Amino acid sequence: MEHLLEAQLAANTIRALSADAIQKAKSGHPGLPLGAADFAFLLYYKYLRHNPANPAWLGRDRFILSAGHGSMLLYSLLHLFEYGITMDEIKEFRQWGSRTAGHPELLQTPGVEVTTGPLGSGFASAIGMALAQKRFNAVTGLDKSGLFNNRYYILCGDGCLMEGCSYEAAALAGHLKLDNIICFYDSNAITIDGGTDLTFTENVAARFAACNWRVIEVANANNLEECDAALAEAQKSDGRPTLIIGHTVIGLGSPNKQGTSSCHGAPLGEEEVALLKQNLKLSPESFYVPEEVYAFCSARVRELKREAAEWDAAYRKLLDSDSSLAAKVESFLNPVMPENLKQQLLEAAPMDKAVSTRVAGGAVLAKAAELLPALVGGSADVGGSTCTILKNESRFSADNYAGRNIYFGIRELAMGLIANGMALSGVAIPYVSTFFVFCDYMKPAMRLASLMRLKVIYVFTHDSFYVGEDGATHQPIEHATMLRTIPGFTVIRPADPAETAQAWDYALKNNGPTALLLTRQNLELLPSGAVPEDGVSKGAYVVSSDPDYRYLLIATGSELTLAVKAVELMRAKGARVRLVSMPSMEIFNQQSEEYRNSVIPLDGDFNRVSIEAGSTVIWRQYVGRLGLCIGIDHFGASAPAKVLTEKYGFTPEAVSERILSHFAD
DSSP, X not given: OTTHHHHHHHHHHHHHHHHHHHHHHTOOXXXXXXXXXXXXXXXXXXXXXXXXXXXXXXTOOEEEESSGGGHHXXXXXXXXXXXXXXXXXXXXXXXXXXXXXXXOOTTTSTTOOSOOOSTTHHHHHXXXXXXXXXXXXXXXXXXXXXXXXXXXXXXXXXXXXXXXHHHHHHHHHHXXXXXXXXXXXXXXXXXXXXXXXXXXXXXXXXXXXXTTOEEEEESOTTSHHHHHHHHHHHTSOOSSOEEEEEXXXXXXXXXXXXXXXXXXXXXXXXXXXXXXXXXXTOOSSTXXXXXXXXXXXXXXXXXXXXXXXXXXXXXXXXXXXOHHHHHHHHHHHSOOOOTTHHHHHHHHSOOSSOBOHHHHHHHHHHHHHHHOTTEEEEESSXXXXXXXXXXXXXXXXXXXXXXXXXXXXXXXXXXXXXXXHHHHHTSOEEEEEEEGGGGGGGHHHHHHHHHTTOOOEEEEESOSGGGOTXXXXXXXXXXXXXXXXXXXXXXXXXXXXXXXXXXXHHHHHOSSOEEEEOOSSOBOOOOTTOSOTTTTTTSOEEEEEOTTOSEEEEEOTTHHHHHHHHHHHHHHTTOOEEEEEOSOHHHHHTSOHHHHHHHSOSSOSSEEEXXXXXXXXXXXXXXXXXXXXXXXXXXXXXXXXXXXXXXXXXXXXXXXXXXXHHTOO
């Protein structure tokens, strides 16, 4: 390859820079940056299509460091390639307020494509980016332009491939023949506890080949020429995603620690850093970058900027020549919500008979998809039950990348992480669905979505013990509470078709993740006009209220219609009651103090009650220590829903009697 000596010096400079930063921080993982520096530098210098002047450039390839603990490798690259990461920020690695966090964070550092940390998550999210790009290209027709052949480069390690999410995602990527993915597997045979032979002796090449991936093996991925040959080969698609297995030496250059687990997750030590630099024939000075390395990288940056400008000119010319194409592209890149979106969704909701909110949600989703081309998604093999299959749309497949219904298979965690990648692609509004109890499998993905403030919509149906005969394993109890405790995550549990339509409206406009909790069972309709136009967007509202009320009942989801009937019984006995619907705690808690106090007064001489078919612990914030929480703080049982309703006291008679007796003088 050309410029071999310059590239080798740059790779070694990355090693020293990474070791210095980790040593100064007294914290970090030097093993991967030292071991994978050759491949990573070559990728950024020669193969990655990127524009340091515009990290969000539409024409870019993307680099995803799935092995996020090796973050100093990425920060060193971003520094050398002029992404605005200064040497002072390199010196502040892992410190308060710096842009060089311990693991890469999307909203903090230019050039970081996804927040990674949980191993394998970056791998799976990259699959989502690649998938969304394929659909965008196919639907718009840009796949024929020659401009949008973007590639998604992943760097993963042994830990990423041990985590199950990577296998789930790899299987789907191979099935869908996502040939825009090139993954470098840093195979250094070391984990924290020791050699991978302790736990990981499978044939990775055979595993990926079985998943329909092309596999390229590099015997010595610390050799730039061997890496160059592998990357050159990877550019020639054979219709499958590509895995490059690069055999590296962890901590390469550290004379006493390379090849051992001792350099995986701890600083090398001052003496060993000095020996590393001596071994690599580098200056002993800390945080030193040779001028020739800066000049070498800067020259390439100038080329990259010129190439990006040429791409931009060709892209503008293409759009200027075809207004229809330009409009279609814009509908994906910058989706505009119709001004009357909420009204159109409300009109699509079935309001003429008792239906489950999953059925109502399916009708609303169909309308939303009609209005927003970027809205795309599917389920983990339960689309018929969650009502999320778009009947007038085709299936996304290797033969039809323009399809809109994505069949994720029984892969909930990968589905969640892939949805994150789809949102990060910038050309999709993803929704995913499964039964609510299985959100357990998705928690890491949802937490990351919230951390990155991604617009991902989760449709969780079968939201309570009313699942019935399937029993305790399928009846969610603590799950709503779990989701409500994720910072920045919005949970909406609508009570009828009107609230469901408003919930979808909110989710589509929300700049963050939203979960819709929907019922399996049919719910009686609320009285006409009971749901105000801003009911969901305020989080809670007063359904009915007696003058000088003594009881304040707060209900959500399927328990609202139950509460309506219980209130009728209480009023028949002379009780004065206010009934509040609270579809979303998070939205309600964001409202002004004045509004919140108008719905649920902070003070007052009345008895507070919450009603929800799930864990009660989180409801104490509204009813206080002396209030009554009616819910389920135990696992369910296998029986018909009607039987469980009676056994658990979720009938109007049981609820009204329990409230009145609890607060009896």
